Amino acid sequence: MSINGNTLASLKRGQKGIIQAVDASDPQVQRLMVLGLVEGAEVEHASSAIGGDPMEFRLFGCGISLRQEHARHFQVAPVAAGG
Amino acid sequence: MAEQPEIRISPDQITVAKRIDASIAVVGTPNCGKSTLFNRLTGLKQRIGNYPGVTVERHVGYFRTEDSTTELVDLPGTHSLSAHSLEEQIAVDVIFGRMEGTRAPDGILAVLDATNLYQGLFFVQQLTELELPTVVALTMTDAAEMAGIEIDTTELSALLGVPVYPVVATTGAGLDMLRRAIANIRDIAPPRHVRVWPELAEAADKLVKDSNEPLRFAEIERLLIDGETEANAEFVAKLSDEARTELEPLREALFQGDPPVARDARVRYAWVRDVLVKVQKSAPRYVSWRTRITDFFNRPVPGTIGLFLVMAVVFQAVFAWATPLMDIIDESTASLAGAVFDRLGDSWFSSLIADGVISGVGAVIIFLPQIVILFLFIILLEDSGYLARAAYLMDRVMRSVGLSGQSIIPMISSFACAVPGIMATRVIPNRRDRIATILAAPFMTCSARLPVYALLIAAFVPATKVGILNLQGLVLFGLYMFGIVMGVLTALIMRQSALRGPKPPFALMLPEFRRPNLQTVAFQLLGRAKVFLKRAGTVIFAVAVIIWALAYFPRSDEIPAHVDENTAAAMQLEQSWLGRAGKVVEPVFEPLGWDWRVSSAVIASFPAREVVIAVLGTVYAVGDDADEATLSERLKNAKRPDGSPMYTLPMVVGLLIFYALCLQCAATVAIIRRETNSWRWPIFAWSYMTVLGYVGALLAYQIGTA
Structure with a gap:
């Protein structure tokens, strides 16, 4: 499956999104799915390290950090601010 | 006659298992408060060992009620019953009763973090399919309340099909109920199936x-x-x-x-x-002080500045705060050794006790201040949730040199001492990254290299100014940089060759900041110190006694009576096994510009590099506790048989390079053995670094004198 459009990597700091699709072919991405990054989960881009990589996301209240290369495997639908 | 219960104990478990009424696996996701709860339930009645063949620690504790003893096995944090790492595989093997030497669990204590129900429930649901009596401890309920999370435990219990006990492990609230439930876990019916799939x-x-x-x-x-x-x-x-x-x-x-x-x-x-x-009655809201601090450090620049401040304090503490304590240990062993000679007179026996046993014990406990101080910080940082954030912030930089974000604390610590640094590599989950870090750590300029550098630099590097800088200081700085470069190169080369492998997934859980539990901190600190004394201490002690014997025996009776004490000691050393060894290996070290004196001092300093100063003091007959100025004068005046100076600049540069590169530290070798659970890596590290040191010194001398 190829992922296009908005991904976790393109969320801005403070922006929320709901995961729509995951390209699960990479075992490392499967590992992230075990941590709860699956379709239907709402995530917020909380912070990034200097240079924008890795990135930190909030998922049901817990922080989880991933590298940009992995964040690109998750397609998201941004949630409008305030929504 | 009552029906006999089924007995499932293999012969090798009988000694531990015969008095145990039930064995319970304590399982949960990482950072769910599992260890704090485990410590709360078992107190000091716990044992730390290793699972067979791996470096994963096995924590077993016990607690007693009036009529039964329950064994608790604290398993590594796990996200799923499909294991993704060595630690997770061990947890899964124990849960399924497949672990050799560990009894199949009679029940499960599932620890569920109230502030992270999402990931917690994913795992706990899998546990309820085990058909084992299961109790859920809902931890961090106080933190959840502060974050505005309200949990309906009755409903949760009904949906999971297992009893749920809310507890606050830090204060002990709710623990009595949980304890009673665990002690009677066999009475709990295994959960009915929740068929989610x-x-x-x-x-x-x-x-x-x-x-x-x-x-x-x-x-x-x-x-x-x-x-x-x-x-x-x-x-x-x-x-x-x-x-x-x-x-x-x-x-x-x-x-x-x-x-x-x-x-x-x-x-x-x-x-x-x-x-x-x-x-979950209300969505979590982030308004607590923890969230404010987290949010502040979430911004890249304050986060990175904060990290460097924390690092500076840790480094300062390990480097400087440990020194007074180490001086006390040093002085006490010296005066104790002196007292032995006063009482017992001068004999081989008093020398064994004073120079062998007492200084051997001293050589072990001298590491304790650094280990305890460093681990106090590491445990505090880990339990407060900061360590994960440090790894996250440093990931990119460390990745570019072949290590991972989690390598930062071990590497910085190794500037004080590689022993606690290597012990700290446990925070690195990926085995290849961890071994690469272990191999790079001993190259960092540790505090034991400093006196050797100081002696040689003070004696042979002129204190001239280079611009606004002092040449001596520049050389010292150069040696620090040299260590870093060689360590990083080693890590890079290893990750491209023997430790080549897929890049580990970097998915780090970043917990919110929380106050560490003092009891947990104390237990962990005690555990680290014990592990060091038991596993590394014995090796260090043995090596110290062996080196003493080599330098003491055989004694010669032919020392002329008119020579002074220091000259007599020098003559004794020359004909001891150590002195003879120095002469035997002289041809090997001759291309480096070393004579038998330097060679024996270098050999004697393989167990602990700083020993070279004491041995040089003895060889040059200034006494082994002579002040540095006297010794450096003696070194400057040392001549070869042909009258040319012994310590030429190329030879000294070579010697400095040798001490920068060589793994002359029995404690480090012992701790690598302990942390990698095999002799393969310590032998490799020792040989590799010795060869590097030799080649470096050889090049310096040969190029310098060509």
């Missing part, structure tokens, strides 16, 4: 039906998801031939080419989200 359950049912032996549902489910692996081979052997031939077709029909682990995550997390809607 009907298709998987149907496939599992089919395999159970077509097999001869009663098989556990959860194990069958995992087999369907994981396929046949090394870890479940024994279980697969139990399947009937019919069931075994059905396995792959069933998997294919079930997953249709989708990665099974991904499907498992999708299905179960969908169930978790449904449960959350029912049991």
Whole structure:
């Protein structure tokens, strides 16, 4: 499956999104799915390290950090601010 | 006659197991408050060992009620019953009763973090399929309350099919109820099946039906998801031939080419989200002080500045605060040794006690201040949740030199001492990254190299100004940089060769900041100190006594009576085994510009590099506790037989390079052995660094004198 459009990597700091699709072919991405990054989960881009990589996301209240290369495997639908 | 209960104890477990009424596996996701709860329940009645053949620590504790003793096994934090790392595999093996030397659990204590129900429930739901009596401890309920999370435990208990006990492990609230439930865990009925994935359950049912032996549902489910692996081979052997031939077709029909682990995550997390809607009354809101601090450090620049401040304090503490304590230990061993000579007179026995045993013990405990101070910080940082954030911030930089974000603390610590630094590599989950860090750590300029550098630099590097800088200071700085470069190169080369492997997934859980629990900190600190004394201390001590014997025996009676004490000591050393060894290996070190004196001092300093100063003091007959100025004068005036100066600039540069590169530290070798659980890596590190040191010194001398 190829992922296009908005991904976790393109969320801005403070922006929320709901995961729509995951390209699960990479075992490392499967590992992230075990941590709860699956379709239907709402995530917020909380912070990034200097240079924008890795990135930190909030998922049901817990922080989880991933590298940009992995964040690109998750397609998201941004949630409008305030929504 | 009453029915005999089934006994499932193998002979090697009888000694531990005969008084144990029930063995309970304590399981949960990482950072769920599992260890704090475990410490609360067992107190000091716990033992730390290793699982067979691996470096993963095995924590077992006990607690007693009036009529029973319960064993608790604290398992590594795990996210799923499909293991992704060595630690997780061990947890899963113990849970399924596949771990050699560990009794199959009679029940499960599932620890569920109230502030992270999402990931917690994903795992706890899998645990309820084990058909074992299960109790859920809901921890961090105080933190959840502060964050505005309200949890309906009755509803949660009903949905999971197991009793849920809310506790606050830090204050002890709710622990009594939990304790009673655990002590009587055999009375709890195994949870009924919550079939969150009907298709998987149907496939599992089919395999159970077509097999001869009663098989556990959860194990069958995992087999369907994981396929046949090394870890479940024994279980697969139990399947009937019919069931075994059905396995792959069933998997294919079930997953249709989708990665099974991904499907498992999708299905179960969908169930978790449904449960959350029912049991979690309000969405978490982030208004606590923890969140404010977290938010501040979330910004890249304050976060990185904060990290450097924390590092500076840790480095300062290990480097400077330990020094007074180490001086006290040093002085005490010296005066104790002096007292031995005063009482027992000068004999081989008093020398064994004073220079062998007492200084051997001193050589071990001298490490304790640094280890305890460093680990106090590491445990505080880890328990407060900061360590994960440090690894996150440093990931990119460390990655570019072949290490990972988690390598930063071990590497910085190694500037004080590689021993606690290497012990600190435990925070690195990936084995290859961890070994690369262990191999790079001993190159960092540790505090034991400093006196050697100081002596040689003060004696042979002129204190001239280079611009606004002092040449001596520049050389010292250069040596620090040299160590860093060589360490980083080593890590890079290793990651490209022997430790080549896929980049580990970097998925780090970043917990919110929380106040560390003092009891947990104290227990962990005690554990680290004990491990060091037991596993490394014995080696260091043995080596110290062996080197003493080599430098003491044989004694010569032919020392002229008119020479002074220091000259006599120098003459004794010359004809001791150590002195003779120095002469034997002189040809080996001759291309480096060393004579037998330097050679024996270098040999004697292989167990501990700073010893070279004391041995040089003895060889040059200034006494082994002479001040530096006297010794450096003596070194400057040392001549070769042909009258040319012994310590030429190329030779001194070579000697400095040798001390910068060589692994002259029995404690480091012993701790690498302990942390990698094999002799392979310590032998490799020692040989590699010795060869590097020799070649470096050889090049410096040969190029310099050419």
